[in-house]
Amino acid sequence: MNRLLRLxxxxxxxxxxxxxMLVQVALVLVMWGGVIAVLVHNGGDSSSYLNAIRSFDAVxxxxxxxxxxxxLQQQSLAKIDAALRExxxxxxLKELGPLLMVxxxxxxxxxxxxAPPNWRPGRAQGMExxxxxxxxxxxxxxxxxxxxxxxxxxxxxxxxxVFMTINSRGYFxxxxxxxxxxxPLPAWWxxxxxMRPWRRVAQEVAAxxxxxxxxxxxxxxxxxxxxxxDSVNAxxxxxxxxxxxxxxxxxxxxxxxxxxxxxxxxxxxxxQGQANGPVQRxxxxxxxxxxxxxxRLVGQLLQLMRSDATGSEPHAPLALDALxxxxxxxxxxxASRNGVELELAATEPVRIMGQRESxxxxxxxxxxxxxxxxxxxxxxxxxxxGVAGRAVLTVEDQGPGIAPELRExxxxxxxxxxxxxxxxxxxxxxxxxxxxxxxxxTIALSDAQGxxxxxxxxxxxxxxxxxxxxxx
Amino acid sequence: MKILLIxxxxxxxxxxxxxxxxxxxxxxxxxxxDDAARSLxxxxxxxVLLDLGLPDGDGLTLLGQLRRNKVPGDSGGLxxxxxxxxxxxxxxxxxxxxxxxxxxxxxxxxxELLSRVRALARRSYGFDGETIxxxxxxxxxxxxxxxxxxRTVELTASEYALLKMLMMRTDRVLTRRVLExxxxxxxxxxxxxxLDVHMANLRRKIGEGYIRTVRGIGYVIDLQAPGGAx
Numbered sequence: 001m002n003r004l005l006r007l008x009x010x011x012x013x014x015x016x017x018x019x020x021m022l023v024q025v026a027l028v029l030v031m032w033g034g035v036i037a038v039l040v041h042n043g044g045d046s047s048s049y050l051n052a053i054r055s056f057d058a059v060x061x062x063x064x065x066x067x068x069x070x071x072l073q074q075q076s077l078a079k080i081d082a083a084l085r086e087x088x089x090x091x092x093l094k095e096l097g098p099l100l101m102v103x104x105x106x107x108x109x110x111x112x113x114x115a116p117p118n119w120r121p122g123r124a125q126g127m128e129x130x131x132x133x134x135x136x137x138x139x140x141x142x143x144x145x146x147x148x149x150x151x152x153x154x155x156x157x158x159x160x161x162v163f164m165t166i167n168s169r170g171y172f173x174x175x176x177x178x179x180x181x182x183x184p185l186p187a188w189w190x191x192x193x194x195m196r197p198w199r200r201v202a203q204e205v206a207a208x209x210x211x212x213x214x215x216x217x218x219x220x221x222x223x224x225x226x227x228x229x230d231s232v233n234a235x236x237x238x239x240x241x242x243x244x245x246x247x248x249x250x251x252x253x254x255x256x257x258x259x260x261x262x263x264x265x266x267x268x269x270x271x272q273g274q275a276n277g278p279v280q281r282x283x284x285x286x287x288x289x290x291x292x293x294x295x296r297l298v299g300q301l302l303q304l305m306r307s308d309a310t311g312s313e314p315h316a317p318l319a320l321d322a323l324x325x326x327x328x329x330x331x332x333x334x335a336s337r338n339g340v341e342l343e344l345a346a347t348e349p350v351r352i353m354g355q356r357e358s359x360x361x362x363x364x365x366x367x368x369x370x371x372x373x374x375x376x377x378x379x380x381x382x383x384x385x386g387v388a389g390r391a392v393l394t395v396e397d398q399g400p401g402i403a404p405e406l407r408e409x410x411x412x413x414x415x416x417x418x419x420x421x422x423x424x425x426x427x428x429x430x431x432x433x434x435x436x437x438x439x440x441x442t443i444a445l446s447d448a449q450g451x452x453x454x455x456x457x458x459x460x461x462x463x464x465x466x467x468x469x470x471x472x
Numbered sequence: 473m474k475i476l477l478i479x480x481x482x483x484x485x486x487x488x489x490x491x492x493x494x495x496x497x498x499x500x501x502x503x504x505x506d507d508a509a510r511s512l513x514x515x516x517x518x519x520v521l522l523d524l525g526l527p528d529g530d531g532l533t534l535l536g537q538l539r540r541n542k543v544p545g546d547s548g549g550l551x552x553x554x555x556x557x558x559x560x561x562x563x564x565x566x567x568x569x570x571x572x573x574x575x576x577x578x579x580x581x582x583x584e585l586l587s588r589v590r591a592l593a594r595r596s597y598g599f600d601g602e603t604i605x606x607x608x609x610x611x612x613x614x615x616x617x618x619x620x621x622x623r624t625v626e627l628t629a630s631e632y633a634l635l636k637m638l639m640m641r642t643d644r645v646l647t648r649r650v651l652e653x654x655x656x657x658x659x660x661x662x663x664x665x666x667l668d669v670h671m672a673n674l675r676r677k678i679g680e681g682y683i684r685t686v687r688g689i690g691y692v693i694d695l696q697a698p699g700g701a702x
Contacts (some may be wrong), residue, residue, distance in 0.1 A: 258557035262579035263484035269582035270491035295579040299559065306560070322649050328689045329645035333584060336694075344688030357561050382688075 016198075017191050024187060028180065055084060056142040059151045063102050063109060064144065070109070077102060077110040084153070085112075099137070099154045104147070121150040130154060197225055205232070213240035250305055254298045261298065265291045293423050296368075300427040303361040304413075307434045315353040315439070317462045320391055321346040323356065324384055327363045334368065339376035342367070346384035350391045351462040354439050362435035365428040366395040366455050372422055373399030373453070386461055390441075393457040396448040407445040432457075473593050476517040477501045478508045478534070479555065480526050484578075488521065488555075491582055492589070504528045509537075517550070519592055522572070524556045531556075532570050539571035551592040555580070587643040587695065594640060604639045606693055609682050611639050620678050630655055631674045638683065638693045647690040 059080055066073035081100045082089075088097035099115035101108065108117055122128045122141035130137045139154035197220035204218050215233040220226055268287045275281045328342050335342045370380040378398040385392050402410055402417060409415050411433040416426040429443075432455075436443045441459035448454035475492060479485035480503045489501045500517065502508045505528050511517075520538070524531040535552055552574075554567045559577040567575045574588050594604050603612045608621045616632055618625045627635065633655040637646060652667050671691060675683055684692050 255557045258578040259481045259484055262555075262557075263481055263487050265579045266484060266487035266491055266582055266585075270487055270494060273494055291579065302559065322647075325647040325649055325689055329647045329686070332645040332686055332689065332692065333581075333643070337581075337583075342686055342689060344686075346688060360561070 017188060017195060020191050021184060021187050025184070028183070032180075052084075053142070055080070056140075056151050056153070059100065059102060060142070060144045060147075060149050063104060063149045063151070064147050067104060067109075074110060081110075081112050096156060101152045101154075103150045103152075115154070119152070119154075121152050129157075197222055201225060201229055213237075213243065247305055251302060254302045254305075257298050258295070261291055261295045265295070289423065293425070297425040297427070300365075300425055300431060303365075303431050304427060304434070307358055307361065307431060307438065315355055317351055318354055318356060318359070320350045320352050320354075320359070320393070320459070321348070321384055323359060324363060324382065324393070327360060328367065328382060331364065331367050331371070335371050335380065338371050338374070340371050340374045341377075341379045342371075342382065343379050344382045344384075346382075348386060350384055350386045352391050352439070352459050353462045354459070358435040358438055362432045362457065363393075365432045366457070369424075369428050370395050370397035370399070370453070370455075372424065373397055375399065389461050391457075391459040391461050393459065395455045395457075396452060398448070398450070398452040401447060401451060401453045402445055410445070411443070473519065474498045474500070474515075474517045475519050475521060475589070476508065476511060477521045478505070478526065478531065479503065479521070479523045481523070488585070492586075495586060497589070505531070505534050508534060512538075519589060520550060520552045521589075522552055522554050524554060524558065524567070532566065535567075535570045535572055553588060553592055555585075590695070591641050591644065594642075604636075606639060606642055606682065606695060607697060609639070609678060609693075611636060618678070625677045627674065627677060628670075630670050631677070634670055634691075635674060635678070638691060642693050642695045645686050645690045645692040648688075649690075651690065 059077065062076045062080060063073060066076055077100070084100060085094070085097035088094060097112075099112045100110065101112070101115050101119060101121070102110040103121055111117060116132055119130060119139075122139070125141055125143045127138060127140050130139050136157045137154040138157055139152050141150055141152040143150050200218055201216065201220065204216055213236050215236055216229055219229050265288065268284055268291065272281070272284050272288075275284055324344060324346060328344050332342055367380065367382065374380055374397045380398075381394075381396040383392075383394040383396070403419070406417055410417065410426075411429050412426075413430040414426040415430075416424060433443050436457055436459065439459050441457060444456050444458075446454045446456065475497050477485060477488055477492070477499055479488065479501065482503075485501050485503065489499045492499045500511055500515065502511055503526075505526055508520075512520075522531045522535060531554065535554075538550055538552065552572045554572045554575045555578060556563065556567065556575065557578045564575045573592050576585060576588060603610055605611075610619045612618075613636070618627055618632065618635060634651060637651065637654060648667060656666055656670070671683065671685075681697065682693055684694060686692060
């Protein structure tokens with residue numbers, strides 16, 4: 001059922017190729033229909049036998065030449081009549097055959113079988129419409145130029161007759177009728193062939209990453225496509241320029257914020273040494289912790305910007321265990337200021353493909369969070385191992401943890417646990433998640449043994465043998 | 473100790489000047505590269521705190537001149553600590569490759585700045601033949617003599633190298649990898665175990681209370697006794 005549905009969707013989905021083909025087919029049909037309409041319009045007057053003037057001449061001359069011998073005349077005319085009707089008799093369509101009537105003076109000298117004797121010839125040479133009961137006939141009367149003989153041939157008007165007309169007149173339509181059903185295949189194929197440059201452009205656009213704003217490399221020479229590719233390239237250029245401007249604006253703003261923040265911090269810290277009494281110290285601590293928050297937020301905004309900007313940068317093989325050791329050593333100052341102990345359990349070399357800067361922000365944010373939410377004298381345990389083709393990085397704290405229903409939402413930018421009393425930006429986990437995602441990995445939060453939060457990061461291991469030159 | 477602070481921001485420069493002066497350091501504060509070069513030529517100093525984005529150029533230019541002995545009054549070994557708002561790995565690397573001894577990103581914690589300034593000062597004094605001293609543990613570089621509370625301690629070459637690295641960078645955790653690479657070259661196999669053995673021996677000789685283990689990460693010598701560091 002699902003397959004049918006998919007098939008139907010594929011068929012119902014509009015495509016340019018099909019549109020082109022439909023337009024072509026519609027055009028052919030309209031032209032064909034037009035030709036038929038013209039034929040049909042003329043058809044009533046132009047049944048083949050009505051246009052066979054020489055046949056009329058033959059009838060007239062037979063009637064005139066044999067006027068003295070009525071029996072022979074009758075016989076000869078009957079033969080001509082039969083000749084005229086031959087194809088209809090052969091096709092078993094007697095009722096469509098022409099009715100032949102011949103007058104000399106006012107006397108009806110011959111009439112086909114079935115022709116009503118009360119018909120009178122037209123008052124002048126030409127076409128007219130006659131009725132036999134309900135049946136409509138078109139009749140052509142021809143006057144002899146040398147005698148008073150008049151010949152009339154009448155053909156029934158009807159649907160079948162139209163087809164007869166088409167059949168007899170439109171012999172050039174037959175190939176069209178035959179080829180029309182066969183036309184779509186070569187048409188489809190030729191259109192597809194003609195659309196190949198288009199597909200190449202589409203493929204190139206589809207193949208690029210979300211951060212790739214470089215101009216398209218394939219510029220087809222065809223006017224329509226070239227115009228489109230040029231517009232796309234112009235758009236890409238505008239977008240990349242505006243993205244660049246935006247990024248450099250935020251980066252500049254963040255940088256500019258850092259110096260005054262540092263100044264505020266240093267001044268407040270210098271003042272701390274001279275503070276008298278607990279109240280002043282508390283107020284100074286308030287200033288310092290606000291300064292810390294602002295500083296951290298600025299750093300995280302820069303990280304976020306970089307992770308957005310460097311999503312397309314190449315990944316290189318690197319030793320995650322060494323990186324982890326370096327970062328934890330760098331963060332140990334923060335840990336000891338918070339009275340928290342750091343511990344790393346990484347016994348084997350773990351190599352992954354990655355970007356150093358992005359992985360640093362991943363590790364820093366997870367560990368900084370763990371340190372921040374740990375009560376004093378607790379341990380933040382960091383573990384790293386290679387399991388089944390994946391690097392498993394764990395960060396475990398002994399803090400309050402995160403309620404299970406919030407464990408997805410805390411990865412949203414600026415989302416903070418409403419129960420949380422510690423200050424924070426709500427960006428740390430979002431940065432970590434984006435860094436993990438850019439490495440094809442995941443982060444999951446769960447309960448640590450004995451309370452606290454356990455963050456588990458899974459990253460694909462590099463395919464290179466893990467032994468290759470990590471520890472020297 | 474005489475410190476040349478090159479920082480164009482008024483509030484930050486003044487704050488650092490006061491904070492370092494409070495710690496008994498002599499601080500000369502200038503706000504441009506020109507003034508810095510003039511001050512170095514005239515008075516010299518023991519250590520430079522260098523901001524990178526300065527009104528008359530990039531701090532890295534001055535750093536390059538210092539390292540190429542282009543600044544009068546300096547022999548090329550002057551310790552330089554960069555204070556910068558630029559925090560990417562590339563920025564740090566270009567600073568350190570340019571010859572800086574350390575790199576601190578703004579906004580920094582004053583305690584961190586002080587500890588790094590002291591570590592740099594110790595390092596430069598150590599190389600100048602001075603001694604490094606932490607809570608009664610004394611290391612005299614020229615003679616490679618180590619003593620604890622006046623009592624001389626005999627150390628192997630590896631133990632001495634480890635202790636010197638830790639003492640030159642007090643308050644900063646040195647990773648196991650760095651210690652292994654720097655002090656135990658050639659020990660490809662079981663480097664981790666070798667490091668642990670050396671550390672255990674070193675601790676036995678100088679006594680507990682100096683070297684703190686950060687499990688799985690590295691080792692550190694705290695300038696203040698554990699518990700006192702806040």
